Amino acid sequence: MPNRRPTFFSFSVSFCFIVFSNVALVASKSTIEPCSNSDSCNALLGYTLYTDLKVAEVASLFQVDPIAVLTANAVDISYPDVENHILPSRLFLKIPIQCSCVDGIRKSVSTKYKTRPQDTLSSIADSIYAGLVSADQIREANSIADPSVLDVGENLVVPLPCTCFNGTDNGLPAIYLSYVVKPVDTLAGIAASYSTTITDLMDVNAMGTTSIKDGDIIAVPLSACASNFPKYASDYGLIVPNGSYAITASHCVQCSCGPGSRNLYCMPSSLAVSCSSMQCKGSNLKLGNVTVQQSSAGCNVTSCAYGGYANGTIINSFSSSLQPRCPAGPQQFPILIAPPTYVPDSAFAPAPSPHSDGSTTTTVPKTSKVPSTGSLPGFGPAGAPLGSMSDASTLVNSVSTLPAALLTCLLIKLISPVSL
Structure with missing residues (x-):
């Protein structure tokens, strides 16, 4: 039988195969932490503003306290009407949330969207x-x-990623940031930006390689100062990242974690609110006061420390101890910044928002129904290994590319002869 040259039909099949190969599934990964109890922890979300928003609007998106958003980002809350300050589009913020155990994995389900x-x-x-x-x-x-x-007007539950990992990293206090990888990111760059190592990030996220891509969500450990409040306190488990602070006890107490510190320091907040007594019983010291006195035997240190908030009462404790040496220098506080008005240039600048100038487009609907689209799952199975990466597959150009590819292949099929 004579050899036949490849038919045009064969060529069209090959062409279609190439076209559809480009309409491929790209898997975005998310770190999951299995859990089996009902406890929760403090966690952070790395969030990039999609448009200009007031501080209160950002807080409303996640159902958190506007003041908590500001303090988590070391923003000075003494500015007038700071909750209504307009934050610029593309600004990157750390959002404090409560991380719960739901269906066998860690996630936050307290956020509702209308x-x-x-x-x-x-x-x-x-x-x-x-x-x-x-x-x-x-x-x-x-x-x-x-x-x-x-x-x-429908209220939707928005499940958000978070991890606890017992509030530690390599045996030291840590709080975990869920970070969405941007196109410009590398694992080395993320590690450098958050004062950790590539090895630590790979261990936390159970990664086999340093490869990451746009849309992946990884857990980033941030060094922190941990509290030791009793379980009955409403702020039990409070943990504050280095270089930031938190407001607790109904806005009465400010707890900070100085740069490079592991010791949580609490004092009366600057907010004008009505608070219970902050004076330690049996002394003239108030919350946050520390006195030191050098002696031949060492250093006598007395302090009035914050111990949590329960039933509307500020718990404080007076202590006196003899230490080998006196604390070196004054208490170190986080460096506070003014409420941001622009996005600074940096290697880790968030990806552009849909409206980079901060504007929004509103179209009046013709009906009370809103069309919606879906994508493929992002969370892995509940029994996945600790810190495992789950796949969240999404179609690349699935809506626009598939019809065009189908039409092209159909036309080639119709016009192709049996052979050349």
């Missing part, structure tokens, strides 16, 4: 929540049978 006209599951996930959640995770969390439509 749908607006023109919202879709994809726009809520990718734009408004900056890739911290996938459209499919929102769909599953709310048992949405038909993701093609959403009711305007």
Whole structure:
């Protein structure tokens, strides 16, 4: 039988194979932490503003205290009307959240989002929540049978990633930041930016290689100062990252973690609120006061320390001890910044928002229904290994590329002869 040259049909099949190969599944990864109890911990989310927002608006997106957002980012809260300060689009913030154990894995489910006209599951996930959640995770969390439509004004649970890892990293106090990888990021760059090592990040996230890509969510350990409050205290488990501070006890107490420190220091806050007594019983010292006196035997240190907040009462304790040497220098406090008004240039500048000038586009809907789209899952199975990376697959150009590819291949098939 004579050899036949490759037919045009064979060429068209090969062409279609190449086209569809480019419409590939790209897996975004997210670090998950299995859990088996009902306890929770403090955690942080790395969030990039999709447009200009007031501090109170950002806080409302995550149902957290506006003051907590500012203090987590070492912003000075003494500025007038600071909760209504407008933050610029593309600004990167650390958002404090409570990390719970839900369905066998760590995540936060306290965030609710009220749908607006023109919202879709994809726009809520990718734009408004900056890739911290996938459209499919929102769909599953709310048992949405038909993701093609959403009711305007519907309250959706937004499951957000978080990790606790017992509040430690290599045996030292730490709080974990869920960080969404940007196109410019490298693992080495992230490690340098957050004062850790590549090895530590790989261990925490159970990574086999240093490869990361846009959209991955990794857990980043931040050195912190931990509290030792009793379990009945409302602020039990308080942990503050280095270089920042927190307001607790109904805005009465400010606890800070100085640069490079491991010791939590608490004192009366600067906010004008009505508070219970902050004086230690049996002494004239008030919360945060420390006195030192050098002697031949060492250094006598007396202090009035904060011990938590319970039933509307500030718990404090007076202590006196003899130490080998006196503390070196005054208490070191975090360096505070003014409320941000612009995004500084840096190697870790967040990816551009949908409207880089901070503007938004609003379209009046024709009906009370809002179309919605979905994506593939992002959380892995509940029994995954500690700190494992789960795949969250998404189609690249799935909506626009597939119809064009199908049409092209169909035309080639129709015009192709049996052979050349």
